[in-house]
Amino acid sequence: MAHSSDAHASHDANVYYVPHGSRWPVFASVALFTTMVGFASWLNxxxxxxxxxxxxxxxxxxxxxxxxxxxxxxxxxxxxxxxVDTSFRMGMVWFIFSEVMFFAAFFGALFYARQYALPWLNGEGDGIATHALLWPNFAGGWPSNGPGAIGGSYLSMPAWGLPLLNTLILLSSGVTVTIAHHALRAGHRKQLLIFLGATVGLGALFLYFQGTEYIEAYKELNLTLGSGIYGSTFFMLTGFHGAHVTLGTIMLAIIWLRCARGHFSKDDHFAFEAVAWYWHFVDVVWLGLFMFVYVL
Structure with missing residues (x-):
């Protein structure tokens, strides 16, 4: 049974709810820091x-x-x-913008390595001195593990196998989550649960095939994080994207459970919209990643 203060807050449009002091941000920061320290140590x-x-x-x-x-x-x-709803929307917009900048940094590193670093090492443009003094015998294009051939010989990941399949899976998931959103707005509960559940399944399938791709890269192509600049940029971009897909899939699953329990109405469902925005962002990043990492 809701308290009277709760009911008052829900009906008074002039009352702005200020959350109580929460311990979760501090705990989450500590846990995230611990995770990253462990991961960096594991890699080393x-x-x-x-x-x-x-x-x-x-x-x-x-x-x-x-x-x-x-x-x-x-x-x-x-x-x-x-x-509060407006604040949530603005917060989600800025969060996604920060994620755009996050991936822009890695795409920028990829662009720099391909368009500047390798040509300079080949003696082009401003790299004449670098080529002559440091690596006079180097001549290579992208993909490359650099003049030191770090990590030994390897094969690059072909675009038209699992990466293409994963592209189709992720694009399909963008369609299913959009259909689910329209079903929610129309009050079609069964259709909502079917298509949102399909989105969760497609996200999990994407992660399964990405894991399969990584196993193939390590065992059959000798393509690892240690394969010079190509290996590091390949796994950093696809790995961080995979982490975002994992988080998105978990959030979609939670939203599915909330939909099944009737937490949302056709006019009040920002949590669903926020996760859908995030999922579309993940889709767009993958399209750029597929083109610049696998195809070009």
């Missing part, structure tokens, strides 16, 4: 790195679960009015 073959990584990851997942619970409860109790 530190004995405890792998354990610390999984401890941090488990802690982060637990914290996010309780944090999501609190936000969902506040929403269901009617604390959020139109002002």
């Amino acid at each position: 073959e530190v004995s405890w790195g792998r354990t610390v990584f999984f401890v941090g990851l488990a802690g982060l997942a637990t914290i996010l679960f309780w944090w999501f619970r609190d936000v969902i409860r506040e929403s269901l109790r009617g604390y959020y009015n139109k002002q």
Whole structure:
């Protein structure tokens, strides 16, 4: 049974709900820091790195679960009015913008390596001195592991196998989540659950094929994180994108559960919209990644 103050907050459009002091951001920051320290140590073959990584990851997942619970409860109790909804929308827009800048940095590194660093090492343009003094015998184009042939010989990942299949899967998931959104706005509950569930399934299928691709890269192509500039940019871009797909799939699954429990109406469902925006962002990033990492 809702408290009277809850009901008052839900009906008074002039009341702006100010959340109580939350401990979750601090805990999440610590867990995320622990995860990244563990991951970096694992990559550098530190004995405890792998354990610390999984401890941090488990802690982060637990914290996010309780944090999501609190936000969902506040929403269901009617604390959020139109002002809060506007704040949420602006916050999500800026969050996605920060993610755009995040991936722009890695795409920028890829562009620099391909368009400037390698040509200079080949003696083109301003790299004449670099080529003559450091690597006079180097002549190579993209993909390359550099004049030092770091990581040994390897084969690049072909675009028209699993990457193309994953592109079709992710584009299809963009269609299914859009259909689910229209179904929610139209009040078609069964259609909503079917297509949103299909989106979750397609996201999981994408991750399965990406894992298969990584196994093929390491075992059959000798393409690893240690394969010079090509290997590092390939796995950094596809790996971080895969992490975003993982997070998006988890959020979509939570939204599916909330839809099944009737948490949203056709006029009040920002949580669904926010996750849909995020998922479309993931789709767009993959299209750029597919073109610039696999095709070109």
